[in-house]
Amino acid sequence: QALMVQAQLAAAHGAGDADTAFPILGLVTTGDQITDRALLEAGGKGLFTRELDRAQLDGKAAFAVHSMKDVPTHLPDGLELACVLEREDPADILLTAAGPGTLEGLPQGALVGTASLRRQAQALHARPDLQITLLRGNVGTRLQKLKDGPIAATFLAKAGLRRLGRPEGDWPGVDFAHCLPAPAQGAIGITIRSDDDAARAALAPLNHAPTALAIAAERGVLEALDGSCRTPLAAHGVLDGGALHLTAEVLKPDGTQRWRMEDTRTGIGTVKAARAYGLSLGQRLRDEGGPAVEAILAGSGS
Ligand SMILES: NCc1[nH]cc(CCC(=O)O)c1CC(=O)O
Numbered sequence: 592q593a594l595m596v597q598a599q600l601a602a603a604h605g606a607g608d609a610d611t612a613f614p615i616l617g618l619v620t621t622g623d624q625i626t627d628r629a630l631l632e633a634g635g636k637g638l639f640t641r642e643l644d645r646a647q648l649d650g651k652a653a654f655a656v657h658s659m660k661d662v663p664t665h666l667p668d669g670l671e672l673a674c675v676l677e678r679e680d681p682a683d684i685l686l687t688a689a690g691p692g693t694l695e696g697l698p699q700g701a702l703v704g705t706a707s708l709r710r711q712a713q714a715l716h717a718r719p720d721l722q723i724t725l726l727r728g729n730v731g732t733r734l735q736k737l738k739d740g741p742i743a744a745t746f747l748a749k750a751g752l753r754r755l756g757r758p759e760g761d762w763p764g765v766d767f768a769h770c771l772p773a774p775a776q777g778a779i780g781i782t783i784r785s786d787d788d789a790a791r792a793a794l795a796p797l798n799h800a801p802t803a804l805a806i807a808a809e810r811g812v813l814e815a816l817d818g819s820c821r822t823p824l825a826a827h828g829v830l831d832g833g834a835l836h837l838t839a840e841v842l843k844p845d846g847t848q849r850w851r852m853e854d855t856r857t858g859i860g861t862v863k864a865a866r867a868y869g870l871s872l873g874q875r876l877r878d879e880g881g882p883a884v885e886a887i888l889a890g891s892g893s
Pocket residue numbers: 658659660661746747748749750751775776777778
């Protein structure tokens with residue numbers, strides 16, 4: 592993803608040698624290192640961003656390239672989101688050893704591997720008979736585990752697979768009726784130091800305004816609903832002409848209940864207005880769900 596941004600920056604600014612003009616500082620985050628249940632227990636918040644934030648605040652890096660779904664709603668003081676690239680297809684893919692899967696098509700009682708509470712809850716909501724087990728690791732490891740058994744299927748974001756150049760990235764995604772994506776899934780964002788006007792100006796040509804508005808609304812939903820990063824929730828916004836369609840949902844981790852709400856608004860022209868729209872839809876969902884949803888948000892809803 593950093594290479595994509597480097598190439599786009601070099602092209603936008605006519606830099607002959609991208610590596611000289613925009614050298615890449617590779618960093619490993621805590622989230623990259625934790626490969627077991629501890630990732631869920633840790634709560635997730637900022638696990639994929641902390642080291643990058645530090646490098647920026649220390650002046651070691653001007654830009655940080657993030658999968659926006661891993662970025663907490665509140666950035667540390669001194670940093671801001673300056674640019675969002677055009678989003679890829681935000682859908683999830685259900686991988687099976689035999690090819691693209693559907694939730695309807697899995698055998699009775701099939702074992703599904705995931706580390707995502709959202710995907711767990713969505714799978715169980717559609718198919719209460721399924722069994723869920725923890726599965727992490729890179730795509731190759733996961734595919735091998737599917738071949739070895741007993742895990743029948745796992746979910747992965749289509750966008751991630753496409754960026755890795757994997758053929759599975761072109762498989763059809765799981766229907767949003769079952770698997771609404773995580774807020775900002777499929778979108779790449781770039782943060783800068785708020786005082787770095789040169790960095791802000793350099794990124795301006797890369798920004799894709801419709802994606803920026805959609806993910807601001809989705810992240811508004813997240814802000815209204817999630818304190819912990821351990822809530823099964825999803826949000827998806829689409830700009831259609833002048834209208835921003837937004838869908839949001841919260842589920843019980845065991846899938847037995849789901850609250851979903853949709854709205855459409857016109858005239859949302861700024862990131863600030865999009866965030867406010869998301870916040871209000873998230874709050875309405877919260878009001879509708881009442882004590883059952885509050886219990887889930889407090890982490891006691893399972
Ligand atoms: N922490 C998981 C994560 N964060 C970003 C992506 C790739 C998709 C994206 O950039 O939204 C993934 C993998 C996945 O969900 O399959």
